[in-house]
Amino acid sequence: MPELPEVETAVRELRPAILGRVLRGAWADVPRQLGTMTSKELDRAVKGQTVVSINRRGKYIVLTLERGILLVHLRMTGRLFVSVTEKKPSAHLHAGFLLDDGSESLYFRDVRTLGTLRYHKSEAEVKELSALGWEPLEVQVTANELKPELTKRAQAIKVVLLDQTLWAGVGNIYASEACWVAEVDPRKSAKLLTHSQCERICQAVPEVLQAALSRGGSTLRDFMSPEGNYGSYQKEFRVYDREGEECLRCGGIIKKIVQAQRSTYFCAKCQKKK
DNA sequence: CTTTTTCCCTGGACGC
DNA sequence: TGCGTCCAGGGAAAAA
Numbered sequence: 001m002p003e004l005p006e007v008e009t010a011v012r013e014l015r016p017a018i019l020g021r022v023l024r025g026a027w028a029d030v031p032r033q034l035g036t037m038t039s040k041e042l043d044r045a046v047k048g049q050t051v052v053s054i055n056r057r058g059k060y061i062v063l064t065l066e067r068g069i070l071l072v073h074l075r076m077t078g079r080l081f082v083s084v085t086e087k088k089p090s091a092h093l094h095a096g097f098l099l100d101d102g103s104e105s106l107y108f109r110d111v112r113t114l115g116t117l118r119y120h121k122s123e124a125e126v127k128e129l130s131a132l133g134w135e136p137l138e139v140q141v142t143a144n145e146l147k148p149e150l151t152k153r154a155q156a157i158k159v160v161l162l163d164q165t166l167w168a169g170v171g172n173i174y175a176s177e178a179c180w181v182a183e184v185d186p187r188k189s190a191k192l193l194t195h196s197q198c199e200r201i202c203q204a205v206p207e208v209l210q211a212a213l214s215r216g217g218s219t220l221r222d223f224m225s226p227e228g229n230y231g232s233y234q235k236e237f238r239v240y241d242r243e244g245e246e247c248l249r250c251g252g253i254i255k256k257i258v259q260a261q262r263s264t265y266f267c268a269k270c271q272k273k274k
Numbered sequence: 275c276t277t278t279t280t281c282c283c284t285g286g287a288c289g290c
Numbered sequence: 291t292g293c294g295t296c297c298a299g300g301g302a303a304a305a306a
Binding site: 002003059073074075076112114115116128162164171172173220261262263 | 297298299300301
């Protein structure tokens with residue numbers, strides 16, 4: 001569930017909690033989450049390094065250390081938080097980083113263990129980051145810039161919005177919401193969008209993400225920020241998770257369909273403005 | 275090359 | 291109540 005607003009919320013709360021602190025060691029108990037590195041190698045790699053900065057790129061959390069970076073992706077159920085070091089890690093804790101004198105740890109909890117935790121010696125070598133597209137809240141993309149990108153793609157616009165190489169950080173919830181705000185049919189082939197529709201998509205994507213961020217993100221099932229807060233933007237969803245309910249703009253009934261194996265919610269009555 | 279499908283994983287909801 | 295099935299969805303890998 002964590003998309004850009006949820007990841008940004010996590011980074012903002014984590015920043016004052018871990019900036020400048022020294023990592024004294026690390027452990028992780030799901031090898032798959034570390035990629036090719038073992039828990040022992042991770043421990044050796046981070047030991048003694050200070051956290052220089054913590055930022056977000058797309059849905060990735062980038063922890064910059066003195067001699068490397070730690071790349072964390074929360075995927076569906078991942079959560080980072082700082083807490084008193086536990087003698088015996090409780091349920092669903094899958095990685096931990098001892099801080100300073102060891103009395104506190106930065107923990108990674110992940111029920112479904114789909115999240116990833118990767119250490120790299122430098123940011124330059126990380127292809128996951130270099131492949132990412134525009135940062136929606138940092139660059140205001142214009143229709144003239146978007147149009148040629150969409151012309152290359154025959155997929156439905158909502159599916160294209162999920163492509164991290166276009167806009168980084170847009171996930172399933174906000175892709176549906178953005179299409180509603182832009183009054184664009186999510187099923188429409190990206191390359192067929194009019195100039196006006198491109199303009200509205202360029203407006204809607206950052207607008208929806210910013211609004212969600214200002215509410216601390218959305219909590220549908222299990223998103224919880226590092227400080228233990230729930231997001232509240234789910235109360236303002238216009239289409240997502242509202243199948244069968246009335247459209248707030250035209251009174252039509254919100255439909256749920258499946259696109260690229262994921263749910264899409266939309267109003268077939270009013271999301272067709274040229 | 276691009277696009278689509280599969281897979282990873284657990285817990286909660288639901289039908290019988 | 292208990293058991294089986296489906297679903298949530300991000301993104302890499304495999305398949306088409």
